[in-house]
Amino acid sequence: MIFPFLMPYEALAVNILIFGLFAMGFNLLFGYMGLLSFGHAAFLGIGGYLTGISIVHYSLPWGLAILIGVIGAAIGGLLMGFLATRTRGIYFSMVTLALGQIVYFIFYKAESLTGGENGLRGVRVDNFEIFGIPVDLLNPLAKYYVILFFVVLAIWLISRILNSPLGAVMEAIRENEKRAAACGYDVARTKLLVFILSAAICGLAGSLRALHLSIVPIDSLNYLQSGQAVMMSILGGMGTFFGPFVGAAVMLFLEDIVTGYTKHWMAVVGIVFMFFVLFFPKGIWGSILSKLHISQDSSQ
Amino acid sequence: MTGLSFELFCMQLLTGISLGSIYALLALGLCLIFGMLNVVNFAHGAFFMVGAFLGVYFLGITGNFWLSLLITPLLTGCIGLVTERFLVRPLYGRGIDYPLLLTFGLSYVLIEAMRVTFGIEGLPSITPEGLGGAMNVGFGYFPKYRIFLIGATALILFVVWFFIQKTKYGLIIKAGAADQEIVKVLGIDIAKVWLFVFALGCAIAGLSGILASPTRSVNPEMGIPILAESFVVTVVGGMGSPVGAVVAGLLVGIVYSMTSLFFPDFAELSIFALMAVVLIIRPQGLFGKAGAMG
Numbered sequence A: 001m002i003f004p005f006l007m008p009y010e011a012l013a014v015n016i017l018i019f020g021l022f023a024m025g026f027n028l029l030f031g032y033m034g035l036l037s038f039g040h041a042a043f044l045g046i047g048g049y050l051t052g053i054s055i056v057h058y059s060l061p062w063g064l065a066i067l068i069g070v071i072g073a074a075i076g077g078l079l080m081g082f083l084a085t086r087t088r089g090i091y092f093s094m095v096t097l098a099l100g101q102i103v104y105f106i107f108y109k110a111e112s113l114t115g116g117e118n119g120l121r122g123v124r125v126d127n128f129e130i131f132g133i134p135v136d137l138l139n140p141l142a143k144y145y146v147i148l149f150f151v152v153l154a155i156w157l158i159s160r161i162l163n164s165p166l167g168a169v170m171e172a173i174r175e176n177e178k179r180a181a182a183c184g185y186d187v188a189r190t191k192l193l194v195f196i197l198s199a200a201i202c203g204l205a206g207s208l209r210a211l212h213l214s215i216v217p218i219d220s221l222n223y224l225q226s227g228q229a230v231m232m233s234i235l236g237g238m239g240t241f242f243g244p245f246v247g248a249a250v251m252l253f254l255e256d257i258v259t260g261y262t263k264h265w266m267a268v269v270g271i272v273f274m275f276f277v278l279f280f281p282k283g284i285w286g287s288i289l290s291k292l293h294i295s296q297d298s299s300q
Numbered sequence B: 001m002t003g004l005s006f007e008l009f010c011m012q013l014l015t016g017i018s019l020g021s022i023y024a025l026l027a028l029g030l031c032l033i034f035g036m037l038n039v040v041n042f043a044h045g046a047f048f049m050v051g052a053f054l055g056v057y058f059l060g061i062t063g064n065f066w067l068s069l070l071i072t073p074l075l076t077g078c079i080g081l082v083t084e085r086f087l088v089r090p091l092y093g094r095g096i097d098y099p100l101l102l103t104f105g106l107s108y109v110l111i112e113a114m115r116v117t118f119g120i121e122g123l124p125s126i127t128p129e130g131l132g133g134a135m136n137v138g139f140g141y142f143p144k145y146r147i148f149l150i151g152a153t154a155l156i157l158f159v160v161w162f163f164i165q166k167t168k169y170g171l172i173i174k175a176g177a178a179d180q181e182i183v184k185v186l187g188i189d190i191a192k193v194w195l196f197v198f199a200l201g202c203a204i205a206g207l208s209g210i211l212a213s214p215t216r217s218v219n220p221e222m223g224i225p226i227l228a229e230s231f232v233v234t235v236v237g238g239m240g241s242p243v244g245a246v247v248a249g250l251l252v253g254i255v256y257s258m259t260s261l262f263f264p265d266f267a268e269l270s271i272f273a274l275m276a277v278v279l280i281i282r283p284q285g286l287f288g289k290a291g292a293m294g
Helices: A010-033 A041-056 A062-084 A090-109 A140-163 A165-175 A177-182 A187-213 A223-236 A243-258 A265-279 A283-291 B006-037 B044-062 B065-091 B097-118 B144-166 B168-178 B180-185 B190-215 B223-237 B242-262 B264-281
Strands: A127-130 A133-136 B134-136 B141-143
Touching: A010 A140, A010 A165, A010 A187, A010 A223, A010 A243, A041 A062, A041 A090, A041 A187, A041 A223, A062 A090, A062 A187, A062 B264, A090 A223, A090 B097, A090 B223, A090 B264, A140 A165, A140 A187, A165 A177, A165 A187, A177 A187, A223 A243, A223 A265, A223 A283, A223 B097, A223 B223, A243 A265, A243 A283, A265 B065, A265 B097, B006 B044, B006 B144, B006 B168, B006 B190, B006 B223, B006 B242, B044 B065, B044 B097, B044 B190, B044 B223, B065 B097, B065 B190, B097 B223, B134 B144, B141 B144, B144 B168, B144 B190, B144 B242, B168 B180, B168 B190, B180 B190, B223 B242, B223 B264, B242 B264
Parallel strands: none
Antiparallel strands: A127 A133, B134 B141
16 A cells, blocks of 8 residues: 555556556466466457547446456457467467467557557546545546556455466366366366456456556557566566566566666566576565465465 | 459569568478477577678678678577577476577567667668569569579578488487487487577578568567567468478468458458468468377
8 A cells, every 4th residue: 555655656656556467467377377378468458458449439437448448358368268278388379479469460450449550549537436535547646546456356356266276277287287187177168268367357457557558559469568477477486476466566666777777678678587587487476485485386 | 353463463472472481481490499499489580680680781891692691690590509508508308488488588688789789770671782673574573682582592491401301410400309318329419409400590590581681671670570470380380390381481471462462451460360270270280290289
């Protein structure tokens, strides 16, 4: 709750919330199921664009717009997951990357709805009331708490999923797919289901980002954006619950500092990332947990 | 389809083949590295981009296209050597995702390195002297350079084929891909073979970069879409199949140029639609072995 006061400015705190959620949604698939997707920007983008389009072109209330964004991302996840889960291993990463490019081109080409290269502008939500209390979204702190509410809700949902029998099946599939299948679990359906859940969560992150930025940049759908989720998960610690969130916070905080000194942020993040892959594959949060001998994996 | 002449169709087919040549080369490089090391090089697009930059740069200072055609793949091959030896090698045996993640990080560094060296705008592409203009190909005038591109690709493919199938070193590479333990037992340093194959794949990526540079704009981000496209080719052709890489490369090139003739708005999407169809009908790809991946 005091988080926004610790950051240099509120926008960074909001960004960390949004990308933390994005990375956690991605990690549901990568960390807990072992499926490395390079196309998750698609869901960030679909969520953002559908929410934005609902508000800009159809003047729908913002709550409904978020719902449309999340459902749209879930449907996108169904389609993409249907194709991608037919493959596994490295193949899966390549296919999701390519499928992510399709989504990019679709939104890029639909210029009349999405603004094409310039992005969708003017996603404005000013004032609304919750139980009679007026909330002004133009006030950064108010915006932070509204977004915090959704992020906490989604994180609670993720923890429910992971603690459910489904969560156990997910980890079983990650550890040994054939054995999970032999135990009678429907591997293909579980993969698809988790893909859809992961897409919906990333879609929510996209919807919130549209409200936060008031625009939806076309870069949301870029392949490098998908890579960002991967980097955040590795940096924080894949397969740990809060790892991706920590990764997002560290990465965005670092970016904020580094870009003050140099334009070449990509080189810095690339080197830091390679360093982690080589020497700290557990990530920051994962390393802390294993130092403290806390295992988050009930299966291990 | 009134107004569509047979000549136009043939021209577009030829354009597709020249575009597909680049795809075939890229997919072949990916395929060599994957077949040998079980690594997907996510920096492949970045190596392509570096190749294009270096090619244009050397062409600018030496004025000799043939010389830069020689230097560029050597340099990208050297970057490949360093990458394998110091970055990828520590990751063998640590899970299939790690080399992929590492090369992804490397692509960031390569993109930024080119931005620092040559500026964010990129370089103006130069068509080499003597290869500019168009020539009569029977059904119309076609850019000379694209004809050269098709010929050069055919030559490179032949050289690679000859090297792998007909030489002693090729035999070692094939044996190493089939069973590395046996090759080790026979007293061959498999690590050197891996090093060489990784560098060869990167050299081919660099070579396709310089070959493609006159036909597209040279900028630090040019490798990003090409990476996705070469993955499409790999998925369509089947992972680890060199024949699949070449056939699918040409197929994807032709599909792209034909769609841009009939439905220009859907040109970029068409190749991904092709991939989706292949995934549904034949998840292992046209030339892939069943069960290996799908």
